[in-house]
Amino acid sequence: MSTPSDAQIELREVTHAYKTDAGPLPVLDNLSLTVREGAFCAVVGPSGCGKSTLTRLIAGLMRPDEGQVWLHRELVTSPKPTVGMAFQNPVLLEWRTILKNVMLPLEIVAPSMPMAQREERARHLLHLVGLEGFEDKRPSELSGGMRQRASLCRSIVHKPEVLILDEPFGALDAFTREDLWQTMHNLRAEEPFTCVLITHDLRESVYLADEIAVLSARPARLQYLMEVDLPKDRPLDVLYEPKAVEMLAELRHQIQIAQGRAAPDAEAAA
Numbered sequence: 001m002s003t004p005s006d007a008q009i010e011l012r013e014v015t016h017a018y019k020t021d022a023g024p025l026p027v028l029d030n031l032s033l034t035v036r037e038g039a040f041c042a043v044v045g046p047s048g049c050g051k052s053t054l055t056r057l058i059a060g061l062m063r064p065d066e067g068q069v070w071l072h073r074e075l076v077t078s079p080k081p082t083v084g085m086a087f088q089n090p091v092l093l094e095w096r097t098i099l100k101n102v103m104l105p106l107e108i109v110a111p112s113m114p115m116a117q118r119e120e121r122a123r124h125l126l127h128l129v130g131l132e133g134f135e136d137k138r139p140s141e142l143s144g145g146m147r148q149r150a151s152l153c154r155s156i157v158h159k160p161e162v163l164i165l166d167e168p169f170g171a172l173d174a175f176t177r178e179d180l181w182q183t184m185h186n187l188r189a190e191e192p193f194t195c196v197l198i199t200h201d202l203r204e205s206v207y208l209a210d211e212i213a214v215l216s217a218r219p220a221r222l223q224y225l226m227e228v229d230l231p232k233d234r235p236l237d238v239l240y241e242p243k244a245v246e247m248l249a250e251l252r253h254q255i256q257i258a259q260g261r262a263a264p265d266a267e268a269a270a
């Protein structure tokens with residue numbers, strides 16, 4: 001096994017199939033992907049192609065049949081406290097206040113941290129995402145967008161090196177979603193982390209990411225990789241500029257190829 005690179009996340013020739021009653025279901029096919037430290041990588045691909053499976057492998061919740069997953073030069077064999085996760089439906093505990101929900105990972109990962117310090121950290125994040133004043137509310141008293149903000153705070157409260165987001169904004173209305181994109185930029189500017197974002201929203205991928213990986217249909221391979229050559233500080237209007245419009249058109253084209261609705265590019269097919 002050769003040594004891993006300096007990349008923060010490195011998937012190396014990962015192949016995986018689920019065992020089902022009908023036989024093995026191949027989901028990932030020789031997938032290689034590297035995300036450098038501090039980078040934000042968006043992953044898009046047809047529905048059911050294996051994106052959530054990919055997040056489970058990076059999080060160490062599953063091991064691949066073949067290939068390896070490395071996080072900062074360490075082979076992933078089990079879940080690591082240096083990874084934070086957030087999903088489409090924020091699973092917040094109703095019997096805890098928002099503040100206590102956000103503090104939860106610290107109780108597990110940093111039990112020796114003084115309570116006052118844990119609380120200060122959670123309050124700081126809630127303030128950053130605009131939830132100041134809601135610390136003592138229960139999850140059911142918040143809107144979907146607010147719950148998702150709280151869930152984002154919880155996923156980074158323990159300062160993970162790697163953040164995995166599986167369609168965290170998918171269930172939100174368009175305006176709330178755009179608000180949360182800005183929140184993500186703010187969080188990232190304040191506390192750098194390496195991020196993998198699974199999304200179906202191509203505009204979201206262009207607005208948030210430094211690079212975008214397009215996966216093929218199941219079993220997923222890396223079909224196309226795009227560098228997002230836009231300034232780090234992005235107002236939403238950047239999405240209407242010719243460069244972004246061009247990127248979106250290319251991504252749409254790549255998704256159509258993945259869905260079998262457009263012919264593969266001659267160069268890629270050769």
Ligand SMILES: Nc1ncnc2c1ncn2[C@@H]1O[C@H](COP(=O)(O)OP(=O)(O)OP(=O)(O)O)[C@@H](O)[C@H]1O
Pocket residue numbers: 018019020025027046047048049050051052053054218
């Ligand atoms: N635990 C499991 N056992 C068997 N099959 C599974 C399991 N989890 C997922 N699958 C199947 O594996 C394939 C990939 O699933 P996965 O959830 O990774 O796709 P996805 O790209 O995240 O889909 P979506 O875009 O709909 O979220 C699907 O066909 C799914 O039915």
Ligand SMILES: [Mg+2]
Pocket residue numbers: 051052053166
């Ligand atoms: Mg999924």
